[in-house]
Amino acid sequence: MLKAEKKVSFFDTISPFVKISPKSRSALLSVMQKDHYPKGHVLVPLGGICRHVYYIEKGLSRTFYIKDGKDITEKFCTENSFTCSMPASITNVPDNRQIELLEPSIIWSMPYTELEKLYDDYHDIERMGRFVVTNELVHMHQRLSDLQFRSAEERYNNLLQKNPDLLQRVSLGLISSYLGITQETLSRIRSRV
């Protein structure tokens, strides 16, 4: 088997939507690093600037920040998806977002600066970037309209329906801030179903 054909789930995730040429593929692989991390590992610490895009091959990450002393989960990220601290990566200004792993995980890291070089050189990689960002944007639209005019209960049921496994894998305290409510309220919602 040729080296370039080695199975990497990253490309399985991408390829249905964006064709990546063999050359681009190896260029990408040359800047990607695969690591195994334990539960609790911090990918982006407080005060740090997120300079990588992460692809989660296995495991689960959480992006969060502290607001008025409260820990607020902005995003969960599971197998076969991408995560980074978007505002920081783009603007290069430190936001206060941190990323930590909630499970032992297999993570592919791509330095943002390397990725930008690849964007210059490979049209299809630029397209991949556009695709990933666009997907994320559609997803954000969904979340926004959830938060804008749905009750806490509706939001919970929504999550339960769309992402039932998340509730098995993550403690309720973290889920509640993701839904924009307190832990107590979430507990009460669950009890009255």
Next chain:
Amino acid sequence: MLKAEKKVSFFDTISPFVKISPKSRSALLSVMQKDHYPKGHVLVPLGGICRHVYYIEKGLSRTFYIKDGKDITEKFCTENSFTCSMPASITNVPDNRQIELLEPSIIWSMPYTELEKLYDDYHDIERMGRFVVTNELVHMHQRLSDLQFRSAEERYNNLLQKNPDLLQRVSLGLISSYLGITQETLSRIRSRV
């Protein structure tokens, strides 16, 4: 003055961030259509699928949908920015988002299918697409964290600070749903400042 150098504010908006070659520029112009519309004009009606990306040279648009009989403003869009019904354009599935103009406006329309052809042929146009979407995503992050854990009053003050002119141009009823609150609550917030 060469035709290709004719002033189009669209390119002024883009060029600080993405270099567009003369060839790409005219390719873009060839699929862009400039129109003047009156206040109240509907760019994307109920039930329609948004098949264009719109650039607002002058004026103001509003993206909204009806939920439980209530009119909810998802987004305002002012001069020198882009709008489209993202979920519909991408997935080609009708969402129930409509786009209407709140002022007499000058709008450049780009058919989404044409744009995708240009993405294929011109790397820099694809980059422009990535840039626009990325910008929008950063902006959405901001809105999301606003809605997730800020009070109605904080959200209003935030808007007042970041977008004071919007409050001059748009009626409070439309602003309130954008902030995720009722009109009455918004009125009370304003009165107690």
Next chain:
DNA sequence: TAGTGTTTTTGATAAATGTCAAAGGAAAAG
């Protein structure tokens, strides 16, 4: 200017959610 329709404000009340404190339960560690 008077009249009509729209937007904004105000009032009374109800519903949803937050806060603080404490009690149960479950899981991990010894």
Next chain:
DNA sequence: CTTTTCCTTTGACATTTATCAAAAACACTA
């Protein structure tokens, strides 16, 4: 098995926001 720690639930109460109804302010037209 017991202890310790962390996670979840429950209770009492405060606060925020929604709802429904009506009044007031404003803008446009005849």
